[in-house]
Amino acid sequence: MHIMEGYLPVAHAAGWWVVSLPFMAAGVRSLKRIIMDHPSARALLGTSSAFVFVLSALKLPSVTGSSSHPTGTGLGAILFGPSVMAVLGSIVLLFQALLLAHGGLTTLGANAFSMAIVGPWVAFGLFHGLRRCRVSFSFSAFLATTLGNLATYVCTSAQLALAFPDAASGFAGSFVKFLAVFAITQIPIALAEGIITVILLNTLRSYNPEELRGLDVLPKGGLST
Amino acid sequence: MIHLIDCYAYTSLWRHRHPAEKAAFAGGLLLLSFFTPLTGLFLILLLVSLVALLGARIPAALYSRVLAVPMAFILIGAASLLVSLSYHSGHLHIGLAEGGLKSAVQLVARALAAASCLIFFSLTTPTADWMPLLRKFHIPAVVVDLMLVTYRLLFVFAERLSTLQQAQAARLGNLTVRNRLRSTGLIGANLFIRSLDRARRIELGMEARCYTGEITCLPFERKASIPIICGSLLLCLVIAWIGFITKRWPYA
Numbered sequence: 001m002h003i004m005e006g007y008l009p010v011a012h013a014a015g016w017w018v019v020s021l022p023f024m025a026a027g028v029r030s031l032k033r034i035i036m037d038h039p040s041a042r043a044l045l046g047t048s049s050a051f052v053f054v055l056s057a058l059k060l061p062s063v064t065g066s067s068s069h070p071t072g073t074g075l076g077a078i079l080f081g082p083s084v085m086a087v088l089g090s091i092v093l094l095f096q097a098l099l100l101a102h103g104g105l106t107t108l109g110a111n112a113f114s115m116a117i118v119g120p121w122v123a124f125g126l127f128h129g130l131r132r133c134r135v136s137f138s139f140s141a142f143l144a145t146t147l148g149n150l151a152t153y154v155c156t157s158a159q160l161a162l163a164f165p166d167a168a169s170g171f172a173g174s175f176v177k178f179l180a181v182f183a184i185t186q187i188p189i190a191l192a193e194g195i196i197t198v199i200l201l202n203t204l205r206s207y208n209p210e211e212l213r214g215l216d217v218l219p220k221g222g223l224s225t
Numbered sequence: 226m227i228h229l230i231d232c233y234a235y236t237s238l239w240r241h242r243h244p245a246e247k248a249a250f251a252g253g254l255l256l257l258s259f260f261t262p263l264t265g266l267f268l269i270l271l272l273v274s275l276v277a278l279l280g281a282r283i284p285a286a287l288y289s290r291v292l293a294v295p296m297a298f299i300l301i302g303a304a305s306l307l308v309s310l311s312y313h314s315g316h317l318h319i320g321l322a323e324g325g326l327k328s329a330v331q332l333v334a335r336a337l338a339a340a341s342c343l344i345f346f347s348l349t350t351p352t353a354d355w356m357p358l359l360r361k362f363h364i365p366a367v368v369v370d371l372m373l374v375t376y377r378l379l380f381v382f383a384e385r386l387s388t389l390q391q392a393q394a395a396r397l398g399n400l401t402v403r404n405r406l407r408s409t410g411l412i413g414a415n416l417f418i419r420s421l422d423r424a425r426r427i428e429l430g431m432e433a434r435c436y437t438g439e440i441t442c443l444p445f446e447r448k449a450s451i452p453i454i455c456g457s458l459l460l461c462l463v464i465a466w467i468g469f470i471t472k473r474w475p476y477a
Contacts, residue, residue, distance in 0.1 A: 004295040006339020007302065007332070010259035031367055039438075040428050046374025047424040053375070054382040055413060075413075091372055095379065098347045099230050101294040105343060106255065160302065164332075167322040168311035177305045192406060199410025204417060 001156045001182060002096065002111050005104025012163045017109030020090075023117045027086035034084070045080075049088040052076045053095060074148035075197050077120030078127050078141065089116025114155035123148030137205070138198045146194030153186040154179065227383045230291060234351040239281040243449035244355040247346055250276070250457040255342040257461050258335055265468030266334040272464070273341040281349050291344050292337070299336045303329040352376050357442040366439050373440050378423070382416060389415060 008016070034041050055072035072092075077085045090112045097103040103111050123144045130140035157178040166173035234240065239247065254269050261269070277283045306329040309322035322328075356376065359369050389412045393399065398408040 002298070004298050004336055004340060005343045006255070006258055006336045007299070013259070028365055028368060031371070032365070035367060035438075040425075042370070043374060043424040043428040043431065044421070046371050047378055047420040047427070049371065049375045050378035050382050051417060051420045053379055054386055054416065087368065087371070091368070091375055094372075095352075095376065097343065098352065099227060099379070101230065101291050101340065101344055101347070104339065106259075106339065164306055164328070166309050166311070167324065168309045168318075168320075173310040173312070174305075177308065177310055178302075181301055181305050192409075195406050196410040196413060199407055200413040200417070203411060203414035207414075207418070 001153055001186060002093075002103035002115075003107040003156060003159065004102075005097070005107060007104070008107055008110060008159070008163050012159070013106045013109065015109075016107075016113050016159065020086075020109045020112045020117060023083075023086040024090055024112065027083050027088075027090075030081075030083045031087055045084070045088065048076065048080055049091050052088060053092045056092065056096070071115055071119060071149055071152055071193065073115055073119045073152070074123035074145035074193065075200065077124040077148070078144065078197075078201070082117075082120040082124040085120040086112070086116050089120065092116075110156075110159050114152045114159065118155045119148045119152035122151040138202060141201050142194040142198045145197040146190045149190035149193050150186070153182060153190065157182060227379065229287070230347050231352065231380075233283070233287060233348055237281060237283070237349045237351075239349040240351065240354075241447070242349070242453075243447055244350050244358055245449040246453045246457070247350050248355070249454040250460075251342040251346040253457055253461040254464070255339050257465055258338040258342070261465060261468035262472050262474075263331060263334055264471040264474065265464050266331075266338045268464050268467060269338040270334070270341050272460075273338070273345050277341070277345045277348065281345070283345075283348050288344070288348070291348065292340060295336065295340050299333055299340075303333045306332060353442075357444070370438075370440050374427070378420075381423070382420065385419065386412065386416060 031045065034045070052072040052075075055075065073085055073089050076088060080088065090108065093103055093108055093111050093115065094105075097105055097108065126147055127140050127144035130143060131137070135143075158175060160178045161171050161175035164174055165171045166177065251273070254273060258266060258269055274288070277288055278285055307322055307325040309318075309320050309325065311318045311320075353376070356369065356372055359372075360366065393408045393412065397404075399405045
């Protein structure tokens with residue numbers, strides 16, 4: 001769920017940029033380290049961000065008929081690690097704003113926070129946490145990407161509610177309002193994204209396990225299949 | 226959809242204007258849209274649309290189609306500003322928000338004005354023109370390189386995606402919801418395997434061409450025109466001034 005250009009008041013747009021920038025800077029640092037250690041990872045990183053972009057252009061079967069699509073960032077975090085996703089996700093958001101008129105430049109900070117930082121960290125944390133608790137591969141991948149997507153949606157609703165508190169009940173009322181309005185599209189999308197990611201990862205696991213092990217070039221991002 | 230904006234930008238009448246000129250015009254007005262009341266917002270929307278349609282000769286059908294993309298989100302979000310929720314002594318109250326209409330109109334106008342600025346820029350400036358200029362803003366070379374590779378591959382993958390989807394549709398892969406979910410997952414997996422392969426070949430190709438860690442592009446041939454940039458900024462000041470003197474108008 002992208003916040004469109006010009007949607008947030010100036011203090012919020014700038015504030016979310018300030019919040020997101022340290023994460024992006026940390027991401028750039030780990031990018032530089034990866035490329036110094038493995039120069040061949042450079043093209044892989046470029047292809048991964050293009051992959052996330054195209055994944056987010058996949059149309060999903062949706063109930064409401066609106067254009068619903070996965071974020072792809074949960075899968076990206078499982079494959080490549082969340083700190084790199086902060087940069088890859090921001091690049092994807094920039095291209096979505098300029099090439100698809102979806103999202104915006106001034107709201108990029110806010111969108112990056114919900115989609116390139118919160119979503120990936122939730123998905124990554126859940127996936128590895130659940131795996132450590134010996135939950136099955138498929139179920140942890142499903143929960144991680146579904147809840148990662150939902151975390152993005154809850155975060156965006158909170159951002160909107162902070163910017164536009166309800167006249168009578170303030171932040172809480174507005175938060176409930178935005179959650180309710182977008183739930184119709186977002187909850188089915190989150191479930192669909194979870195299911196699709198499981199199918200995707202299982203296909204990769206059965207046909208190309210060596211590709212997933214090869215991803216160990218990226219720190220912490222590798223799958224231990 | 227992914228080709229819609231990009232393909233047009235390369236053939237745009239104003240493609241050969243320096244990106245900085247277009248950025249000064251669109252970016253100045255975009256920033257101004259945060260600070261100006263309703264009158265200023267309408268002026269921005271009107272002005273940018275006129276310049277886009279009459280100056281840069283963007284076809285009206287294309288311009289309105291792209292401008293319609295963010296509309297669903299803008300209207301849903303604005304509609305929820307009209308309604309107010311509150312919770313008193315065990316009862317949930319739903320009613321019209323005080324001053325909700327004014328803030329909703331303000332929000333829609335600001336989002337439209339800002340979106341028109343962004344769309345004007347992206348329809349007249351191809352990505353390949355502005356991306357190398359990012360180095361001047363001290364964006365790390367690693368990031369700019371990554372963006373160049375990403376941009377190149379977006380279209381390769383988009384094409385591959387549509388081939389995969391066509392193949393699945395031809396085999397009735399989207400017949401039921403269950404099938405569609407499975408098909409979409411398979412497409413993702415297939416795309417991923419192929420993109421890894423692609424990455425390996427790009428890496429080889431770049432290395433064979435003596436890639437040293439930075440993709441260098443030819444600089445933009447023309448210099449940015451100072452009068453146009455100053456003119457754009459002056460225009461922003463004029464609109465800001467009009468917004469300021471009309472601030473007290475009852476509906477501004």
